[in-house]
Structure formats: structure tokens, C-alpha cells
Amino acid sequence: MLEESIKQRIENLRLVLRERTPAAITADTDNEPLSVKDLEDVSEVECGKGGCLLIEKQVDRYLSSEALTNAAETLLEIEDGGSAPTFIFLDLETTGFSATPLFLAGTLFIRKGHLKMMQFLARDYSEEGAIIAMLDELLADFDFCITFNGKSFDVPYVRERAKYHKIDLKAAPRQFDLLHPARRMWKHSLPNCRLVTLEWHILGRRRIGDVPGWEVPCIYHDFVHTKDARKLRDVLRHNLIDVVSMAELFVSLAGAAKC
Amino acid sequence: MEKTTHISNFLENIQSSDGYRGQIAHINQIPPKDAVYQEPQTPISPTVRSALKTLGISSLYSHQAKAIDLISGGKNTSIVTSTASGKTICYNVPVLESLIADPKATALFLFPTKALAQDQLRVLGHFCSADAALQDLVRAGTYDGDTPRETRRKLRNEANVILTNPDMLHQGILPYHSRWSRFFSSLRYVVVDEMHTYRGIFGSNVANVLRRLRRILKHYGATPTFVLCSATIANPDELAETLIGDTCEVISTDGSPRGPKLFVLWNPPFLGAGSMDRKSSNVEAHELMVRLIEEGIQTITFTKARVVAELVLRYVRDALSRRNPQLVKKVSAYRAGYLPEERRAIEKALFSGELLGVASTNALELGIDVGSLDASIIVGFPGTIASTWQQAGRAGRKSDEALVLFVPYNDPIDQYLIRHPDYFFGQTPENAVIDPVNPYILAGHLSCAAFELPLSQEDEAIFGKLTQPVTAVLEDVKKVKKIDDRTYWATTEFPAAGVGLRTISDDTFTIVDRTGPESVIGVVDAISAPELVYPEGVYMHDGATYLVRELDLDGKVAYVERKEVDYYTQPILDSSIRVKAERKSAAWSDLNISYGDATVSWKTTSFKKIKFYSLDSIGYGSVDIPTQHLETVSLWLCPDKEVASYLKKKGKNPVEGLVALKNVLINILPLFVMCDRKDIGGIVESSNLGSPAIFLYDRFKGGLGFCEKGYGLLPGIIREVLHVIEDCPCESGCPSCVGLPVLIPAQHQDPDPGHGFPIPDKEAAVLLVGRILDNA
């Protein structure tokens, strides 16, 4: 048991920290909270490192797998005598700037002629290890991993977090980072080469009602505290747009390269 | 040249010279000591043996042998021996042996400053220079705020010895530990040098950083041996064990030899018959330094402020240019604010003997290796007995005679020490107090720890019994989230950024000379800038005078121009405390005791121009720069009106009684609330409450719970105050009871023109405290 004086000091500490903590964003009380189980296309998955959620859907309506395959023939090197390379798009969402857990790994790839999206989602921080292990398993099936700025962000991030969880990564796909060819191609004609800028100028569309990237970690922390997944649904959508845009950009790059 | 006769002759000559006016108040002879050699039981490899040989070491001192045996045997060890006793050998030998035995092994060295880490990297490089194989084997580097990005990556991936500081470990290494998995998995030794600097707030923070390190190492399966080195303090065993949170063997028997040393108390003479004013202590000190240098006696002069180091240098150069111009180049100043390359050059020149004299601040008190000197002049009591012995320890070679001269200021504390040499030489060095389980400090580090790895049940063994309740508070304010049995960091904040280890920020201003093409000539920390580089003030660098033309607070630059003037300037500060909100209050005996939030403010309002040598005040200037504030927590004691009339009736000054009580409180409150004396400030003033009251405050932004804890313990503390005063054998007050050496200011003030604060009336204090206790 703690002495009375210590208890008093702990109470003082509580008061001081409360005063210093900014008030939380007021929750939306008008509508019903959403449980993570009730998200669309969601299922629970398990592996040796634990469980997490998998959101899986066919996304052929965004672009055709044929266009992607053609683009890959132009942009991805084929090893001598090898068959057409397989490839997967990857985009991560993390809970902070660096050295913080990642909570969502979004992927896009072709399976059986269809365009498929898989998102691995952690219900809380403890499920990060499971995400990494399952992502590793999935990446092992592909020759190429295509990212946007992944060479300096996504790929080292996964590697670092794997070390944190003492997971030996077995997948080692080759890297194709869209940022570098995009820069070479468009840096003189565009104000910058951020993904949203490329979407607007190259793909000709603008995101409406999307969550800004800096807000994503805050939304996730709020979700862990409240268990209300309404805003998290927006993050899943944000991540989906990211990977779809990357795929479209990949096609545009191939088109531009051919000209 | 035989130095023994040199020093003795010097003192004899000076006493028989015409100008001698009885300045020597006391001479203490510290006898010589022979070396005690010992061969370690641990076998030393031929490689290391030959490296030692190139350093000129054929046999080891007893403390080195003992340390090598303990450390190689995996025992946490702290080594508390004198400045030049070869402490680095104690850890470099076992570290190198481990690298030779296991090519994967690594070691981490921590130093309190970047400069010390760089210095020790050179020492290690020198150690290895003898042997090509050793050079290949040791891949060492400093990892701190100055390390370029690419070098950082290389060091993380390849180095086997990393030299860094606690701040970098806290903010730049531990949070990113997965990048260090190779280095941490094979970590064999953690060396914590200059352990005595880890006291008070800084020490309590570092203790927690080391706990976080142990926790991360456990994650990577490493259990290294800790080696701690320290200057003399009263409680090295306690400090070492609290810092690392584990048991530790202490080696304090010094096997290194020491020549005879004369410790002379040298009081500047009265200005004339019947005068109570004494000759300027800075002038007196420079005259001694000039004479020593002219005799070829290598001398360091320790001063209490940067400006004094510059003044002494200037005076010494002036005198030498008249008498011995060839020696002018052989003296220099050394202090914070000099550029790193400038400092390196001075250190090197001191070591090689090229420099005969250096005027320094306490910047050279730390263990930068400049070799041993012949004489040390200490101008003014540095504030602690431990610092005094550190500064005295800079003089003294292995066999030659050495000299220490203490030149006091004409202020009550310094003069008390001169009158009571038994007190001066009999005091034990201060205790180094730390409190790693202070809830406020713990809350910060548990946040960092949760960010690094989720907290679990096992962490109570590392962070102590407050782990669970403090973690619960963090969860209550939604900083962390408990999931199953683990607690995770649960916000986007980077917690290490919100936890500073030291009281003083490391934010710096650059000082730019724009006489010709602009060039950076120095730096100054942001907190000191308004006191050192205010517009129209004189900034001194390398003994030369510059006028400050502009202080750009946003751009953090001070522009100066070289201008020869015959004066220096002293800032005049205005400081105050304002109570913002009372959190708790109670009446006890004749006192009203409260604690709450307060703002301490200070500002340079004007400056005084003071003529060199004569100290004549030749004018003032006004300064218009913004006030600086410290938002903190205060504890205040306000006596009832009757108390004042009671003391007046007894013929005593009530305010003097309060000042005395405040001084004793600053001396003993730290023992009750577990902090350093420098972590607490205090003043007596009447503007807040309409009558004189004592205000104590935490010298840390937001407060750290010292005053808050003191509030609850105050009756007991006041009882202890009476014991301290009554038990003190002094007659009318001394530095151990009602008098308090100035601990914090004087950083930038020359103590010479002022006369310090009087030692308040002991009798008034006894009456005041006695009455309070009687009425309780």
C-alpha cells in the first residue's frame, strides 16, 4: 500500500497533467457509433503472431487488370528468360512520425485476372506484429513491390518494425518506387510531385471529403480509445484511394514512357 | 628544472618582497603520496599490453588493477579517484579486451557533454594508435546532435564503441532502438563518466534514462556491465546504485602518486589603514598569475563567471606585454561560448605546455584531459566544497610540488572561509542527491518508455513502486492505453521531446563580429543571452573588448563590433515572483503556509560601466529587452504580524530573521524533497502578500514537485531548521547554517565590485524559529 502522502502527490500529478492536456475533440453524439466488426468486407485473420482484421474486396471498377499488366511490361524489368513479373502495390498508415507502430497496410494486386485490394488493419497497437507477419507472407508471392516514396519510407519502416517485433522477414520483392520516375517525368511541369498533385494534374481528379494525411494517426489513436470506427472508415477509404491512385499513376507513367 | 624548489621559493620570495602585505592567511600542506602498483589477476592480452606500453605505462596502479578485475568479472563498478589517476585506463582495458575476444561485442560510453565525448574519442584513438590490429578492430565514433546523418547511419550499422551524452540517448537513440538492434544485442559495457555531475534534476532524469536503456537491452537480450567514474563526493556508492538501479562495487582507494601540495588562503589586502574595503580580488589574482607564469610555473585560474575569466586574461596580458612581451602569447582564456575548434586548440596547447597560463570558468573543472598543471588559483568560493577540490585537483603532478591559491572576494561567505580554515579544510564534499521516483519525473520517463516498448508488469522492478499508479494517471489523461496486460503509448506526440533532462535549455545564440566581413566568434545559451550580450554592453572574447550592437531575439544572433574600451559592463537584473494561483493553504503556528502556481521573472534593465583595474563605476546604460519568465510552483510562508513586533521588541530585524530562515530552508529542503540545492530558488519579499514572506520555488518549468512535497512536510522541516542552527558551532552565523553561498546568479556577474549578501543574524533566526515551534 502506498503512503497517504504519496497518494496525495499522485493526485496532484493527475490534476497537473489534466490541465496540460488539451481537451479531446468532442465526439459525434448525434449518430450511433460504429463497431469495427460492422465495416464492409471485413473478416478476422490469425497467424503465429496473433490476429488482426482483413478488409478484402475486388476493385475492378477503378481500372482494368489488363491496363496494369501492359504497364508492367513497359516499366518492370524482366529477368532473362523469366516470365512476366508479378507485382503488388503497397501503402502504409502509421500511428506517428517515426518509430511508432503501423496500423494499416493497404495492398493492391491482380489475382485470377481480377484487381484485388487487401487491407490489414490492427484493432489496437498489440496487433502490429500480426499485420507485419501477414503482409510479409503476402509480399513473398510477388516479384515486385510498387510504392510511392516507399524506398525511403514504407519499406525501411516495415523492416524497422519487424526488428522491433523480432520477426525475420522472408519476402524480398524488388522495389519499384513511383516517386522517382514521376519526378523525372513531371517535375518541370508541376508545382510538386506529391501524390495529390499528381492525381489532380495527371489523373485529372480531386479527392473530396478525404482525411488529410496528418490527421490519420490522431484518428487511429481516438479509435483505440473510443472503439468508434466511423472516422476509421474514412482512413480505410483514404488508404484505398492511395493504392488505386498509385496503380493509375503506374499506367500513366507507362503511357508517357511509350510516347 | 626542479619544480619542488620552484614553488617553495616562489612563496618565500613573494613573502619577502616589498609589495607583500600579509596576504597569506593560512597555508595547508598536503603531504605527498607514493604510487601503489598492482598487477591485475585478469590476464591482459599482448595487444593491450603493448598499447599501454606506447602510452608509457609499464605497470598499473592498484585501483586500476582492481577495477580491471571487477569490470572484467562482470561486476558493476564505480571508480572514485583523483583527477589525474588514470580512470580511463580502468574501463578502456576491459572494453578493448572484450572487443578482441569477441568481434561482435559493443560498448556505450556516456559523457555529460559533447566536448567530453570528443575528448575521450581522441584518448581512445591514441590508446589504439600503437597497434594496427587494434586500430582496425575498434570502430568508434561520437553520436550526438552534431553528427551528420550519413555518419549516423554508418555508426549504427558498424560501430562497436559509441560515445554519446544522456540527452542524445534519451531523444535520439532509445526511441529508435530497432535501428540499434545490432549494437544493443551485443552490448557488453556501459560507461558512465563524470558520474558526480548527475545530481539533482539532471541526475534524477539520467537515472530514468538508464532504466529505460536497461529495459531496451533486456528486450535485445543484453545484460552489460556498468562502469561509473566520479570525482569525490560524499556518497558515491549510493549515487552509483541509484543511478543504474542495481548493485555496484566502489573503488575509492587511489593508487596513483601525488607530489606535495601547498594550499594557500590568500586574502587581498585592505585598501588603506582603517578601510574595510579590500583590493580587487581579480586584480590580486592576476598579479599572482603573472608572477607564476614569469617563473615558468604553469597555472590555471578558476573564476566564477565568464566575464571574470576574460578580465583576468586581459589584465595578465597587459602586465606581460609591459614586462615580458614574449609571454603574452602563452596565456589564454577558456570558457563556455568559445567555439569548439578554439577550445580544442587551447586544450592541446595546455597539454603540450605551449600555454603557460589559462583563465577559466568551471568549464575546465570537468575531466577534459589537459594534463596536470603546477598551480591553480581559485578566485572566489565556487559554491560547493566538491567543486573547490575539483579545481584544486587540476594542480598537482605525479612528483613535483604543486600550489593552490584561494583568493576570496570581499563578501561574507568567502571571508568566513578565510577566517575559519579548519571549517574550509574539514568539510566533507556535498552529497549528490537524486530521486528517480519523483512522480513528475517518472511520468515523463514512463511515457518515453511506453513509446519505446509497451509497459508490462515487469517494469515495476525497473521503475519502482510508483510505476503502476503513475501509469494509471497517464492512462487517465489518455496518454497511454492498456490492452490486455500491456500499456501502449497512445497519442501522436513524441514524448521524449517533452522531457528535458536539464534545467537549462541547450538553445543557443551565435555571436557575430561584424567589424569586417561577418564572422561567428562565439555562442551563448539562450537563457544567458540577455545577461551577456545586451545592446551597448561590452562583450569580451579572448581578452579583447567588443561592443554589442544588436541582439536579435528571433534570429538568435548577437551582432558585435571590435572596439577598444577601458571598461567592462555588468548587467543589472530585476527579478520578481508573482503568485498566480494558490492551490493549498493552511495556518500552522504563527505562519500561513501555502503552495501554488507562480511566475518568476527576470530581466536585464540596465548596465553599469566599470573601469578596468580600479572598478570605478563610470556610467550606466539602459537596456530594453523583453522579460524572461519561468512558470513554476512555489511554496510560501508568511508570518503573522505579531511575529515581527516580537522580534523588534527583542532588538532584532524581522526581515533578517526571515532571510536566515529562507537560507536554511534552501540548505535543508533538498534533503527532504530529494533534489539538489541548485534546483530550488528562494526570495524574501512583501509585494505579493503585503507583508514580508519567504517564497521558495522549483527552478524548473512547470515545477517538479519539490515545493509541493515541501508543503506537506513543512512542520518537520522547520523543527530541523532549529537543530541545524543550534547545532552549528559558529558564533554569529556561517555558510553551513544561516549564510548561503550564492548558488545560482554570479554566473554572469563579476562578484568583484559587489560585496555579496551579508550573513544574516543567527540570533534573529533562533528567536524566530523558536517562537514558531513554541506556538505550534
Ligand SMILES: [Zn+2]
Ligand atoms: Zn553556523
